[in-house]
Amino acid sequence: MAIAYRLYDIGYEIDLDRASALFAPDAATRERPARNEAQALQIVNPPLFVSLGRESLTIGGETHRAEVSARLFDFGTCSLQLRVAASAALSWDAFTTFGNAVDTSPELAALFTRYVEALRARVAPAVERPNLASVVEDYVVFRLTKLTDASATTLSTSVLTDEHVVPLLLRERGELSMAARRELLPHRFSYYADDLTILTWENALVVEPRGDDRDVEYILEFANAQLLELRYYDAVLDAELPAMYDRIAAARGRISALPTWRYRPLLGRLQTRVADVTETVERVENALKVTDDVYLARIYAAALELFRGNAWRRGIERKLSIVRETYSMLNAEAQAARAELLEIAIIALIVIEIVVGLRRG
Numbered sequence: 001m002a003i004a005y006r007l008y009d010i011g012y013e014i015d016l017d018r019a020s021a022l023f024a025p026d027a028a029t030r031e032r033p034a035r036n037e038a039q040a041l042q043i044v045n046p047p048l049f050v051s052l053g054r055e056s057l058t059i060g061g062e063t064h065r066a067e068v069s070a071r072l073f074d075f076g077t078c079s080l081q082l083r084v085a086a087s088a089a090l091s092w093d094a095f096t097t098f099g100n101a102v103d104t105s106p107e108l109a110a111l112f113t114r115y116v117e118a119l120r121a122r123v124a125p126a127v128e129r130p131n132l133a134s135v136v137e138d139y140v141v142f143r144l145t146k147l148t149d150a151s152a153t154t155l156s157t158s159v160l161t162d163e164h165v166v167p168l169l170l171r172e173r174g175e176l177s178m179a180a181r182r183e184l185l186p187h188r189f190s191y192y193a194d195d196l197t198i199l200t201w202e203n204a205l206v207v208e209p210r211g212d213d214r215d216v217e218y219i220l221e222f223a224n225a226q227l228l229e230l231r232y233y234d235a236v237l238d239a240e241l242p243a244m245y246d247r248i249a250a251a252r253g254r255i256s257a258l259p260t261w262r263y264r265p266l267l268g269r270l271q272t273r274v275a276d277v278t279e280t281v282e283r284v285e286n287a288l289k290v291t292d293d294v295y296l297a298r299i300y301a302a303a304l305e306l307f308r309g310n311a312w313r314r315g316i317e318r319k320l321s322i323v324r325e326t327y328s329m330l331n332a333e334a335q336a337a338r339a340e341l342l343e344i345a346i347i348a349l350i351v352i353e354i355v356v357g358l359r360r361g
Contacts, residue, residue, distance in 0.1 A: 002102035011127035019126035040292035157196035223303035230312035237319035
């Protein structure tokens with residue numbers, strides 16, 4: 001099976017309880033990871049899972065049935081999932097060809113666009129400040145239940161070497177150097193002898209014998225949702241900084257009845273922007289917390305490291321610092337103008353008092 005994800009930012013915040021009420025009672029659920037070791041993961045506000053239906057796709061010249069679903073996160077992210085099952089048991093080379101075909105299918109973009117627009121319209125009453133951002137995140141998980149040989153004997157996941165997974169996860173047919181493999185495939189995890197998770201930037205391989213156990217996919221989807229929000233607000237601040245400088249120049253050239261009012265709208269905008277970004281980023285970071293170093297927690301931490309979560313956070317904080325410093329500078333300039341205006345008023349009152357006194361004398 002191949003599971004393709006496409007993640008979108010559809011608004012500032014989603015009221016998940018209200019969104020759940022917009023679907024049939026059995027169509028939307030609030031899910032958490034089910035494994036015992038998932039207790040190491042604390043999810044403050046579990047996302048809402050919604051089943052959306054089935055589609056037919058042509059993959060590698062064959063027609064496949066695909067299940068479409070969505071997961072809504074309270075911090076404004078919508079994750080669409082497309083689960084495409086292989087038509088039969090495949091050899092490893094055939095599964096690699098199937099996985100690559102799903103990953104590169106030209107039908108996915110139009111299908112995801114259609115579903116996200118329909119979903120946005122349906123959940124609009126539950127979305128605060130609805131808006132479809134231009135930043136989009138995609139990811140593919142290749143899922144197997146077991147590995148067998150020609151005689152149908154179950155094999156250990158240890159038989160999967162880098163030579164097997166490189167064509168599937170990296171779409172490279174040539175033999176990679178040892179250094180390239182260490183750099184591109186450093187994240188490999190097993191909890192039992194028959195399971196395996198290998199992570200890369202764009203996709204992952206998950207071998208999980210329990211068909212109803214989707215916890216690894218859940219964790220990877222959560223990490224991608226957090227990555228999307230960090231990328232989105234980094235882009236928001238990238239656009240805000242040059243626009244902020246232009247607004248400052250315009251404000252300084254504007255004639256105002258009182259100099260102290262010149263920056264009032266700009267200061268209000270900067271304060272709102274800092275508050276919005278800070279609140280959302282903190283909500284994203286606190287959405288899932290790791291309390292112990294076990295299987296799912298290790299996968300989650302590795303995904304954040306692979307997706308450069310800390311680098312995105314540092315970039316956002318650096319840009320927020322520039323906005324805060326600009327706010328402080330403009331506020332200080334307004335305070336100085338206010339003090340100067342007050343001094344002029346006091347001097348004017350003194351002069352008037354002297355003049356009045358001389359005329360009376």
